[in-house]
Amino acid sequence: xxxxILCIGTEITTGLVRDLNAYFLAFHLTSVGLFPxxxxxxxxxxxxxxxxxxxxxxxxxxxxxxxxxxLGPTQDDLTREIVAEVLGKKLCxxxxxxxxxxxxxxxxxxTQPPENNRKxxxxxxxxxxxxxxxxxxxxxxxxFQNKKIFVIPGVPKETEYFWPIxxxxxxxxxxxxxxxxxxxxxGVGESQFENELQPFLSSxxxxxxxxxxxxxxxxxxxxxxxxxxxxxxxxxxxxxxxIKEVWKPYLFSQWGNTLEQACGALLMEKHLTIATAExxxxxxxxxxxxxxxxSSSYFYRGYxxxxxxxxxxxxxxxxxxxxxxxxxxxxxxQALAEGVRVKxxxxxxxxxxxxxxxxxxxxxxxxxxxxxxxxxxxxxxxKKYLFSGDREVIKIFSTQSALTQLxxxxxxxxxxxx
Amino acid sequence: xxxxILCIGTEITTGLVRDLNAYFLAFHLTSVGLFPxxxxxxxxxxxxxxxxxxxxxxxxxxxxxxxxxxLGPTQDDLTREIVAEVLGKKLCxxxxxxxxxxxxxxxxxxTQPPENNRKxxxxxxxxxxxxxxxxxxxxxxxxFQNKKIFVIPGVPKETEYFWPIxxxxxxxxxxxxxxxxxxxxxGVGESQFENELQPFLSSxxxxxxxxxxxxxxxxxxxxxxxxxxxxxxxxxxxxxxxIKEVWKPYLFSQWGNTLEQACGALLMEKHLTIATAExxxxxxxxxxxxxxxxSSSYFYRGYxxxxxxxxxxxxxxxxxxxxxxxxxxxxxxQALAEGVRVKxxxxxxxxxxxxxxxxxxxxxxxxxxxxxxxxxxxxxxxKKYLFSGDREVIKIFSTQSALTQLxxxxxxxxxxxx
Numbered sequence: 045x046x047x048x049i050l051c052i053g054t055e056i057t058t059g060l061v062r063d064l065n066a067y068f069l070a071f072h073l074t075s076v077g078l079f080p081x082x083x084x085x086x087x088x089x090x091x092x093x094x095x096x097x098x099x100x101x102x103x104x105x106x107x108x109x110x111x112x113x114x115l116g117p118t119q120d121d122l123t124r125e126i127v128a129e130v131l132g133k134k135l136c137x138x139x140x141x142x143x144x145x146x147x148x149x150x151x152x153x154x155t156q157p158p159e160n161n162r163k164x165x166x167x168x169x170x171x172x173x174x175x176x177x178x179x180x181x182x183x184x185x186x187x188f189q190n191k192k193i194f195v196i197p198g199v200p201k202e203t204e205y206f207w208p209i210x211x212x213x214x215x216x217x218x219x220x221x222x223x224x225x226x227x228x229x230x231g232v233g234e235s236q237f238e239n240e241l242q243p244f245l246s247s248x249x250x251x252x253x254x255x256x257x258x259x260x261x262x263x264x265x266x267x268x269x270x271x272x273x274x275x276x277x278x279x280x281x282x283x284x285x286x287i288k289e290v291w292k293p294y295l296f297s298q299w300g301n302t303l304e305q306a307c308g309a310l311l312m313e314k315h316l317t318i319a320t321a322e323x324x325x326x327x328x329x330x331x332x333x334x335x336x337x338x339s340s341s342y343f344y345r346g347y348x349x350x351x352x353x354x355x356x357x358x359x360x361x362x363x364x365x366x367x368x369x370x371x372x373x374x375x376x377x378q379a380l381a382e383g384v385r386v387k388x389x390x391x392x393x394x395x396x397x398x399x400x401x402x403x404x405x406x407x408x409x410x411x412x413x414x415x416x417x418x419x420x421x422x423x424x425x426x427k428k429y430l431f432s433g434d435r436e437v438i439k440i441f442s443t444q445s446a447l448t449q450l451x452x453x454x455x456x457x458x459x460x461x462x
Numbered sequence: 463x464x465x466x467i468l469c470i471g472t473e474i475t476t477g478l479v480r481d482l483n484a485y486f487l488a489f490h491l492t493s494v495g496l497f498p499x500x501x502x503x504x505x506x507x508x509x510x511x512x513x514x515x516x517x518x519x520x521x522x523x524x525x526x527x528x529x530x531x532x533l534g535p536t537q538d539d540l541t542r543e544i545v546a547e548v549l550g551k552k553l554c555x556x557x558x559x560x561x562x563x564x565x566x567x568x569x570x571x572x573t574q575p576p577e578n579n580r581k582x583x584x585x586x587x588x589x590x591x592x593x594x595x596x597x598x599x600x601x602x603x604x605x606f607q608n609k610k611i612f613v614i615p616g617v618p619k620e621t622e623y624f625w626p627i628x629x630x631x632x633x634x635x636x637x638x639x640x641x642x643x644x645x646x647x648x649g650v651g652e653s654q655f656e657n658e659l660q661p662f663l664s665s666x667x668x669x670x671x672x673x674x675x676x677x678x679x680x681x682x683x684x685x686x687x688x689x690x691x692x693x694x695x696x697x698x699x700x701x702x703x704x705i706k707e708v709w710k711p712y713l714f715s716q717w718g719n720t721l722e723q724a725c726g727a728l729l730m731e732k733h734l735t736i737a738t739a740e741x742x743x744x745x746x747x748x749x750x751x752x753x754x755x756x757s758s759s760y761f762y763r764g765y766x767x768x769x770x771x772x773x774x775x776x777x778x779x780x781x782x783x784x785x786x787x788x789x790x791x792x793x794x795x796q797a798l799a800e801g802v803r804v805k806x807x808x809x810x811x812x813x814x815x816x817x818x819x820x821x822x823x824x825x826x827x828x829x830x831x832x833x834x835x836x837x838x839x840x841x842x843x844x845k846k847y848l849f850s851g852d853r854e855v856i857k858i859f860s861t862q863s864a865l866t867q868l869x870x871x872x873x874x875x876x877x878x879x880x
Contacts, residue, residue: 057498057675059489060684066503071477081510085484085501099517120671207670226478234537235598255506256536257473258617270475320766326752327745330766334744337820337853345772348738348748348764350757354806358763358776388772402755432596435755437619440724446854457560 045217046105047078049098052113052123053198054087061346064200067111072207073110077217079270082107088120097130101188107215109191113198115181117161125359127195128168131188135166145180168306174209178202185213225284228297230448234258237265237291244286249275260444263304293455303447308336310454311392314421318450319388320346321359321380323371324398324414326421332443345389349380359383372397374415377426381417391421394446398429400438412438416446420458425449463635464497464523468514470531470541471616472505482618483530485737490625491528495635497688499524506538507546515548520608525633527609532836533599533618535579545613546586549606553584556591563598592627596620603631643685643702646715648866652676655683655709662704678862680721721865726754728872730812734838736868737806738764739777739798741789742816742832743860750861762806767798777801792833793806795844799835809874811837811866816847826855830856835862838876 049069066083081103083429086096091208100109114123115373128135149157157180167184169174174183176197183196183206192215194320196206229237234256247255251271251277257264267275267283290294300407311318320330320343330346333339352371355361359377369375380395398414407412412431417424427449431441467487474480478818484501491498499521504514518527532541546553560583567575575598576625585591585602592601594615601614601624610633614624647655656674663672669689675682685701686693714724729736738748748764751757765776770789773779779797787793798813816832823829828848835844845867849859 057488057501058492058686059485059487060673060686061486061675067477067480069477070475074476079505080503083475083503083506084513085498087499096500103513120853233571233630233676235576235579236571236573238536238578251553253538254474254536255472255538256534257479258534259726266473266478268472273863322745325749326757326761327740327748327764327766330745331743331749333855334766334768334818335854335857339744340768340822341743345776346764346766347776348745348752348766349765350748350752351762355762358765399750431621435751439749439753 045078045107045215046081046103047073047108047110048100048103048106049073049080050100050111051083051085051198052088052093052111053085053253054089054120056085056113057087065203068200068203068207069110069112076211076214077215077270078108080107081437088114088122090122090126093122093126094130097126101130101191104190107191110210111193111195115164115183115195116198117158117164117180119160121163123195124166124168127186127193131168131193132168132277133168133187136166138165141165141167141173141182144175144182145399148180165461172213174206176202176205178205185210206412225280226264226299227284227287227295228259228262228264228301228303228305229276229291229294230262230296230444231294231452232263232291234263237263240290241287243267244283247424249279252276252279257309260440262444271326274455293452296451302332302335303444303451304332305336305448307447307450307454308333308342310408310451311342314337314454314458316392316458317342317344317390318392318394319344319384319390321354321355321384321393321395322346322348323350323396324400325396325439325446326350326400328439329396329443329446332447340408344390347384355380359387372399372409372413372415374426374428377415377417378419378424381419381426382424385419391420392450393417394450395419396442396446398433398438398442400442402435414438414442414445416442416449418446418449418453420453422458425453463496463525463633464521465491465500465528465552466518466521466524466528467491467498467501468518468527468529469501469503469616470506470511471503472507472538474503474507483616483621486618486621486625486862487528487530490629493771494632496526496632506532506540507608508544510541511540511544512548515544518611519548520550522608525609527611528628529611529613530621533582533601533613533615535576535582535598538580539581541613542581542584542586542705545576545604549586549604549611551568551586551588551604554587556583556585558779559583559585559591559600561725562593562600566598574665590631591600594620594623603628612778629867632715643698644679644682644719645702645705645708645713646680646682646719647709647712648714648721648862649720649870650681650709652681655681658708659683659705663702669695670694670697678858679866680862684838711870714869719797720750720753721862721869722750725755725868726751726757726760730756732872732876734810734872734876735762735808736812737759737762737802737808739773739802739811739813740764740766741773741798741814742818743814743857743864744818744821746857747814747861749811750865762808765802773798785839789828790827790831790833791845792844795833795835796837796842799837799844800842803837809838810868811835812868813837814860814864816856818853818860820853832856832860832863834860834867836864836867836871838871843871 171184181197255266349355385393395417402409418427521704589602589604599615767773803811813835819829830849
């Protein structure tokens with residue numbers, strides 16, 4: 045069963061504000077089996093809103109339509125009027141709603157509401173009014189031919205508030221979106237993974253779909269279906285079993301876990317501790333590691349050694365090493381990783397040094413050159429990378445690669461030797 | 463002149479991933495006067511993509527159409543084929559593009575590309591190929607009746623990369639969206655700012671619109687108009703002049719600059735240097751400070767002192783202070799700020815200590831309690847905060863507050879005394 049989302053607001057179509065409502069609704073509608081077929085954004089412009097409504101109303105597959113925005117008290121808020129017009133219904137004044145607006149104003153602003161708030165007390169004839177305790181704009185639900193039309197305010201917090209209420213009014217459906225599986229792997233390219241996986245995906249049931257999503261060196265592989273049936277479940281289980289066998293060292297997540305969460309779980313399981321010494325990544329690695337709740341049990345400390353003096357003072361990098369090889373070198377990455385491990389008394393040390401740009405590059409050492417070292421009692425591994433992108437992208441790729449190296453090393457079996 | 467944006471990808475319509483491309487394009491298209499009339503998201507589903515293209519092609523007002531996503535090498539990437547079909551053109555193999563993919567693979571992965579990458583070397587007949595140095599999927603530009611069709615990959619960084627190139631191919635137009643102004647202030651609440659600004663906004667011209675957007679303690683205030691005329695310009699100038707007079711110490715940005723960029727600019731202007739000692743924010747502050755190009759000239763180093771031992775070892779916090787007041791205390795924030803300044807030989811030191819949660823809170827010291835100290839040669843200021851939200855939100859608010867304190871202190875006039 046299909047749904048559609050229509051978000052009304054010039055602030056979105058002009059890029060002033062980034063959408064949250066459609067994102068929220070898309071996720072939750074999918075979860076209850078009402079798959080958004082179209083998500084459409086239009087400016088606060090009468091004819092354009094009308095055209096969008098017409099397009100969505102014409103689509104026979106769409107059985108529920110969610111409209112957000114344009115319910116405010118100002119002149120550019122047109123949703124109420126246009127929806128009523130398209131539905132061929134007149135707007136009715138709801139006295140109780142007006143009293144609520146008056147009370148809301150008195151309570152929050154200690155004044156009477158301005159006269160232009162009055163239009164918020166109107167809804168199309170025959171609609172169900174949805175009370176809004178968070179603001180003055182109520183929502184409403186209308187029927188149109190075989191469709192249910194849900195109209196709610198565009199404030200993200202209010203959309204979130206209304207969702208559980210909307211849910212009780214959804215048309216009954218037997219769909220179950222079967223977010224069969226989503227696995228994330230690191231250290232393997234998207235098309236390499238697809239190529240190697242393809243032979244295992246023969247005779248894919250019709251209703252089961254696959255998707256590959258690259259994410260900064262990770263590959264997210266989805267199996268999903270618009271139907272949940274024994275064949276789909278069985279097939280999914282087989283594919284996941286195969287992935288677990290073949291890509292075990294690279295598989296770091298089933299469902300949403302991040303690479304830092306996967307590393308954290310392994311560090312905790314193995315009772316290992318870690319410290320970081322970052323130059324070009326500027327603290328992003330320690331930020332990511334400490335985003336994980338409970339990380340204080342394994343992450344002891346991080347150094348952001350931006351200047352050469354900081355590298356010398358804090359980790360004890362010999363200045364001769366810096367002058368001989370330069371701060372961005374395999375040798376310094378190794379010394380940072382080993383140094384921070386010893387200095388911090390942790391099992392593992394990570395050292396990152398590179399050139400995030402936009403300036404500071406040379407022919408021998410271009411922007412994007414990054415060395416990453418991982419040190420533990422058994423050995424120290426340094427890898428060289430050449431990333432392209434702007435400063436922030438190079439920082440992200442640096443930490444992605446550091447976490448990938450860490451994950452693969454942990455999978456290979458670093459042991460707690462204490 | 464109107465444009466439209468079509469984003470293709472089931473990951474968006476199912477709410478797995480939050481859109482960035484349409485947001486980016488909407489902002490930039492608006493800036494050059496190509497107002498998006500529709501922004502449409504569809505899943506990777508052949509008929510649905512076809513239906514969306516038909517809807518947008520039928521609209522006589524839309525003169526340029528921007529399509530992102532679905533250009534990858536995998537089977538669910540359908541954009542290339544469907545666009546060619548709808549345009550009534552056949553796909554042509556571009557040998558130079560295939561050679562580029564081969565070289566890209568050899569350079570990054572040291573292997574030959576898999577055979578399924580070959581489809582990325584095809585574009586519709588008569589299209590202009592847009593080279594993509596960031597990945598294997600090129601973009602292309604096609605003409606269809608009176609419309610220009612721009613097709614680019616769905617990876618947000620690649621969309622950003624392509625924009626300046628697309629710009630050189632845009633149809634000429636005389637529209638001018640007048641984003642009159644956007645100012646950002648910190649250290650003043652949204653409704654306080656709105657209330658105090660209101661008296662200066664009387665007799666707002668009809669075509670000029672205002673918007674307030676709260677962003678983690680910042681307030682972004684917009685003045686914008688679909689028409690650029692002398693009245694709008696004059697009015698805007700007056701309002702901005704007033705804001706600059708009344709909120710000068712809090713105004714950190716006109717147009718997009720971030721708080722860390724504003725702080726960076728002041729540090730550079732005043733020839734001041736800085737170091738950080740972070741506990742609960744876990745490195746996010748140094749990450750943000752080092753996101754600014756050129757920050758290595760003022761940011762010397764950062765310490766992420768997650769464990770008590772790290773606070774003692776690296777900054778020299780007396781263990782008696784920790785046992786007497788606890789790690790999350792005004793005293794420790796002060797000692798961190800002062801200690802890191804002295805230890806690093808910088809003009810300014812920032813110390814952050816708090817409880818990011820979800821665990822670790824108590825009745826006296828709940829989750830969200832954060833102390834932030836800023837130290838310079840003239841004095842050390844510590845502020846206490848109680849944030850609500852999850853771990854990541856508390857980290858963000860901690861760094862927002864630290865940067866706000868820093869900005870306000872720099873505005874008040876910290877001097878370089880060396």
